[in-house]
Amino acid sequence: MKLEQIETPAALIDVARMQKNIARMQARMNTLGVAFRPHVKTTKSIDIVRAQLAAGARGITVSTLKEAEAFFAAGISDILYAVSIVPSKLPRALALRRQGCDLKLVVDNPTAAAAIAAFGDQHGASFEVWIEIDTDGHRSGIQPEQQTLLDVGRILHDNGVKVGGVMTHAGSSYELNTPEALAALAEQERAGCVRAAERLREAGIACPAVSVGSTPTALAARHLEGVTEVRAGVYVMFDLVMHNVGVCTLDDIALSVLTTVIGHQEDKGWAILDAGWMALSRDRGTSRQSHDFGYGQPCLLNGTLLPGYVVSGANQEHGILAAIATDANTASLANTIAQRFPIGMKLRILPNHACATGAQFPAYHAIAPDRGSVEWQRFYGW
Structure with a gap:
């Protein structure tokens, strides 16, 4: 079907622009020496995610269990469910893991951590859990120096639940619009998440993954020492908010x-x-x-x-x-x-x-x- 024949309204993707955006982000991550785990909530499309994986991405980030189920059914197994889990969703998470999905869960409070441990014990199941860190006061997560971080880590570790890592999202980057401010927040995001991982390790709790990311900070970071992977999502399409932040032109959208x-x-x-x-x-x-x-x-x-x-x-x-x-x-x-x-x-x-x-x-x-x-x-x- 030609563009002129498409009924309206319709959502269009300029494939050449999309591929350019994918290549730009992946090249940036390669230069910084970290793995890249794109957040697929922006597009929720297997065709687009396959293009991201083909460019070098490793694994995906999802915001719903429906996404996890759909992408796993499409053959993608390395999945981070980046929303704090609640007990009612644990059966669906377990079903995915028992089918072979390498699903990683996220928590930011002792209640959820204890529920995962109890559910796993009850069902003879193992989970990998990452702890969400708050590095900018924007949304959820545990601050790097809070005692709660170690409390959650111990609940998981002492009950045989694997602590796979820590993760953070500098969502307040959307409120900035200068390269200097974005670079400063990228460093704040990096340093806070790395510090959280160090505290867990000092307490005898393994913490192999250190995951950070937002589209603006991913593109603004000057170095990512101590970070193992970056997550970003909207970069694949970009939009007018990102244009105002200063990380893309209108011709990149x-x-x-x-x-x-x-x-x-x-x-x-x-x-x-x-x-x-x-x-x-x-x-x-x-x-x-x-x-x-x-x-x-x-x-x-x-x-x-x-x-x-x-x-x-x-x-x-x-x-x-x-x-x-x-x-x-x-x-x-x-x-x-x-x-x-x-x-x-x-x-x-x-x-x-x-x-x-x-x-x-x-x-x-x-x-x-x-x-x-x-x-x-x-x-x-x-």
């Missing part, structure tokens, strides 16, 4: 939403699109950054950017394309909106957050340089 102009409100300077927040997602991450892209940056069908325009609003199935109010040519742009964007014209919208926008679709249309496409399925659910 590989994901877009194909949409059609379905109407106009000429007195308001609007073109109405058939891609609302059900297609673009409600994520407005750029609203807190230096450049607000509304609900997305419009482009022509061939990917050429349309400066001076933005998707300024979105209802469930309607998007509003408008001239940027601060643009010097706003009046003329608004007056010619119907001529510039006639009904039936197709556009592409670059997303604020690739993970959230991709999640709105059951499949991607992978676009080759000749504008031909193939369909890549993606996984849903938890």
Whole structure:
């Protein structure tokens, strides 16, 4: 199917851009001398993950057990489930391990650690558990110097549960936008996770893996001494938030939403699109950054950017394309909106957050340089 024939709205992947992004990240990890374990929650697509593995990635990171089950069924066995496990999900985790999946669990509290130990003892099963470390106060995890770190480690170790390593995610990197700030946070992330591993080892608890990562810190790190692997996900597509952070250009963004102009409100300077927040997602991450892209940056069908325009609003199935109010040519742009964007014209919208926008679709249309496409399925659910 050619690009022009795809029904809208649809999620498009520029394959050439995607491959460039994959190669860039893998080359960076090779230079830093660490293994790379991509986070597949961004795409949830076996076709894309196979491209990452072919480039040199080792294992994957998932955010749901559904992802773990689907990717294991597709032949990938080295999987880190990077969300703190709860007791109710242990039977599914055990089922995966008994089928041969090298599934690694994550905890950040004594209650979950004790539940894993008790469940394993009850079922005669063994688990590998990594301890989540909080290195930036952004989300969950145990701070490197907290006593809780050793408490969790001892609960696992003393009950015969393998402590496979420590892991952390510097999510606050999304709030930064200078190379200096990103490099500083990358070092904070590295040093904190390495320190946590050292404390466990000093207490007699083996801790072979030290896993860090976010797309911005992975690309900004100057060295990764003591780290064994890096995780990152959104880099494979990039998005407008990452553009504002400063780790990609608009021309690096590989994901877009194909949409059609379905109407106009000429007195308001609007073109109405058939891609609302059900297609673009409600994520407005750029609203807190230096450049607000509304609900997305419009482009022509061939990917050429349309400066001076933005998707300024979105209802469930309607998007509003408008001239940027601060643009010097706003009046003329608004007056010619119907001529510039006639009904039936197709556009592409670059997303604020690739993970959230991709999640709105059951499949991607992978676009080759000749504008031909193939369909890549993606996984849903938890």
